[in-house]
Amino acid sequence: MNETQPLVLASGNAGKLREFAELLAPLGYTVHPQADFDVPEVEETGLTFVENALLKAREAARISGLPALADDSGLAVEALQGAPGIYSARYAGEPKSDEANNRKLLEALADVPEGQRSARYWCVLVLLRHAEDPVPEIVQMSWEGEILAHPRGAGGFGYDPLFWVPESGLSAAELSAEEKNRLSHRGRALRQLVERLR
Ligand SMILES: O=c1nc[nH]c2c1ncn2[C@H]1C[C@H](O)[C@@H](COP(=O)(O)OP(=O)(O)OP(=O)(O)O)O1
Numbered sequence: 001m002n003e004t005q006p007l008v009l010a011s012g013n014a015g016k017l018r019e020f021a022e023l024l025a026p027l028g029y030t031v032h033p034q035a036d037f038d039v040p041e042v043e044e045t046g047l048t049f050v051e052n053a054l055l056k057a058r059e060a061a062r063i064s065g066l067p068a069l070a071d072d073s074g075l076a077v078e079a080l081q082g083a084p085g086i087y088s089a090r091y092a093g094e095p096k097s098d099e100a101n102n103r104k105l106l107e108a109l110a111d112v113p114e115g116q117r118s119a120r121y122w123c124v125l126v127l128l129r130h131a132e133d134p135v136p137e138i139v140q141m142s143w144e145g146e147i148l149a150h151p152r153g154a155g156g157f158g159y160d161p162l163f164w165v166p167e168s169g170l171s172a173a174e175l176s177a178e179e180k181n182r183l184s185h186r187g188r189a190l191r192q193l194v195e196r197l198r
């Protein structure tokens with residue numbers, strides 16, 4: 001794909017859209033949020049991140065007529081056998097709320113001591129060149145961390161105030177936008193995807 005080709009971002013998440021805009025702007029892509037084409041939120045009925053990302057990308061490509069990039073992501077906590085995982089966005093039920101999700105996570109880990117609170121973010125990116133693309137580009141990337149006992153920081157989105165980044169000595173919400181994009185599951189997945197398109 002050449003760099004002047006427009007791309008629809010198959011997400012309604014403002015935090016993701018901001019990060020993708022930051023990551024893709026210097027690479028020359030023209031990105032349009034799916035809201036510009038009135039793409040509705042699709043039901044995430046898959047049992048894997050990749051299935052859900054495919055559902056989102058296909059719907060956005062179908063309605064917009066553009067190549068579509070979707071991100072299905074989430075937090076997998078070892079002490080919770082990988083929960084909330086693909087259910088991360090709706091962990092505390094509907095309507096989706098980062099604050100309620102974070103509160104529920106802290107409650108679930110209330111009795112889990114420091115040292116046993118390992119977790120990883122997953123980001124699965126799917127790029128469909130068109131709605132019926134039979135050969136999607138797929139990248140799956142993780143980011144290792146630990147779940148804090150109390151929220152720290154005001155940046156990022158989602159579970160970032162509870163996600164401790166050992167390599168930085170900060171929570172993900174305390175990282176600058178540039179630093180999070182450099183280290184994160186999403187930043188590294190996107191750079192790998194873009195490499196493949198070159
Ligand atoms: O870097 C991150 N920093 C903090 N939290 C994160 C991150 N990456 C994923 N997450 C959490 C947010 C949400 O609870 C779930 C994604 O759920 P996911 O369905 O992929 O996104 P969503 O429903 O918010 O928007 P959409 O599906 O329209 O892209 O994982």
Ligand SMILES: [Mg+2]
Pocket residue numbers: 044089
């Ligand atoms: Mg979602």
